[in-house]
Amino acid sequence: MRDAYLIGTGQSPYGSYPNESYRSLFQTAYEAATDSVDNGIDSDEIDEAFVGMISIGGRQLGLSAPAVTEHVGLHGIPTTRVENACAASGSAVRHAVQAVQSGMADVALAGGVESMTDLSSDTTRYWFGVSGETEWERMAGTTFSGVYAQIASAHMEAYGTTREQLSQVAVKSHSNGAKNPKAHLGFECSLEQAEGAPTIADPLTLYHCCPTSDGAAAVLVASEDVAAEYTDRPVRIAGVGAAGDGVGLFQRESYTNLPATRKAGQQAYKMAGVGPDDVDFAEVHDCFSIAEILAYEDLGFCEPGEGGQLIADGVTTLEGDLPVNTSGGLKSKGHPIGATGAGQLVEAFDQLRGEADDRQVEDARCGLTHNVGGSGGAAVVHVLESPEEMEVSA
């Protein structure tokens, strides 16, 4: 099976952009991705596209994927919209890898976009105001914050995880995001601010929850046969993993871990021939601070129940042994749902090429991205290798 490489990535700024449309946001990300290709790339060299998006009201109801790809000048190519809730564009990247590995595409675009702050349509409110499983969560009044609050409470009960540790995750995310010019909430926050913020769903405060953002991200996946035409510094997609699960929390055996993350991580590690100890940095799905602590555990960065201690010990800060969410994560960088998964690979690409500026992780050779749909009904993990790592391997 031929290998797949990232040859370029890009994203729009994440934030509140009332004057931007889902098309213009996608165009910004697309142009940033093509501009980042060292030797340049023309639109007619892109064979296929996968677009993650869940937005509906007021925008294109069906065929929203070709609506954005045609807009940016990708005429006539196969284009598919991929939806796995918040794991939409993580899934899009994985399917782009499949398209390349199947031989149907030499270069595939994977991206995503969401325009979330425009609530002018009833259906937009209907969509974004609620999430999770329909019959027994959403229609019973449980919000998405409520679902993750139940996870947090269970984790605290089982392992003694503290609200202060949740706040430490937020402080770290904002510290990193303050160094990211593309971040939605690009400012620092203190432990006191995180602790003292209004409660959204007990025990989660405002600072334990990610914002809703407008934004887009795009990555270009190329086969080993053509990658060298575009750059001599490609980033190898060494491992890919994905898994599903019951959509509702009540359908799972435990509230304190996400089996989909575990399975996806194990697949990706196995395919890449690495383990958690080999990972130099990770972008994980911190839609709520407790989700980052679960990710530490489910991805094997520590034992179950030790995630709270990992952040308390500073291991996952930018200066720690295993920096997590150097971009600011969903919490500070923002969470434009369809864009989030692909956006994680934008950060990983920059880190692995030594182009992450003030957020650069020293000697970053192996990175991991982790994208979750809902409260764990889907998860996608990618393991990525730096150009330097490949030279060493070769």
Added chain:
Amino acid sequence: MRDAYLIGTGQSPYGSYPNESYRSLFQTAYEAATDSVDNGIDSDEIDEAFVGMISIGGRQLGLSAPAVTEHVGLHGIPTTRVENACAASGSAVRHAVQAVQSGMADVALAGGVESMTDLSSDTTRYWFGVSGETEWERMAGTTFSGVYAQIASAHMEAYGTTREQLSQVAVKSHSNGAKNPKAHLGFECSLEQAEGAPTIADPLTLYHCCPTSDGAAAVLVASEDVAAEYTDRPVRIAGVGAAGDGVGLFQRESYTNLPATRKAGQQAYKMAGVGPDDVDFAEVHDCFSIAEILAYEDLGFCEPGEGGQLIADGVTTLEGDLPVNTSGGLKSKGHPIGATGAGQLVEAFDQLRGEADDRQVEDARCGLTHNVGGSGGAAVVHVLESPEEMEVSA
């Protein structure tokens, strides 16, 4: 690249089923597909799933793909919802082929489901009541019937296609559908009935338009490495093609053909090493009767402008040289949007294995399926070969 084969297919009846849910419909199709595998298959032998679905209101908002796959007992596997409007599950089949050809899956499920007749939710009405491009078609009041009526008018003007020819398409579809126990409108209609029916969007009458249906379909795609374990009569997916286009009719150069169909067909023919003359039967996307006539032309069954004559000459009837829509097509079999594309492969599978009962095409060795999204913003074509054809080739 390893070849991909259909080893089993199944569908629910299409129709109006107020007592069925999107989950139960999908389960019916899934069980029919697994039951059709000659040597049987267990759920844990299915590695990945792609589900086409566009429904929203009152059902699962995000993650509706794992919501149905978990329901049928496919626990923990990667599952992605694919949306390309009415080409959703044609796209799902193509991506299942990519997953198998990439080596990530040995057996992948591709299917789709739609529950369209339940209009109890505002968002369902919002979704189904309108379609097409948003800014300049849908929000300007153009319905989907209206879009295809414009296509029909243009085709009549350019080529002299007649309303009687449109009606002949409907008569043929109903004649075939009356032989299909799974058809939504499984009754015959006369030329007089089709001609005399109320006008929906001039020149299209009620009988020139497909119904909205509840239903589901599922197919199992296996790699050449494992297909023989499941059946000694697999159907080879010899060619796959897909293309996109501007979503709006006004974004195209012509109203009388669909470039996406042409491109997708050419790709599929090329990959399969065949041409239109080799096709023994086809299932084409006849959401409106004019769409079937366009398909004849765009898939190369006749020259541009000659599609009306093809049906008038009886070439595409069950007894003709090139039977089209032996299942009854979208017109009579029904059009549960997300299920339609996969459902076309159910008919092709049965035809190529000689199991199409009263609808059987004699000596069917090469079949084609053609699934369109919107008014041509997406198209997917598959070329399929019978087990006998493969023996001859080998």
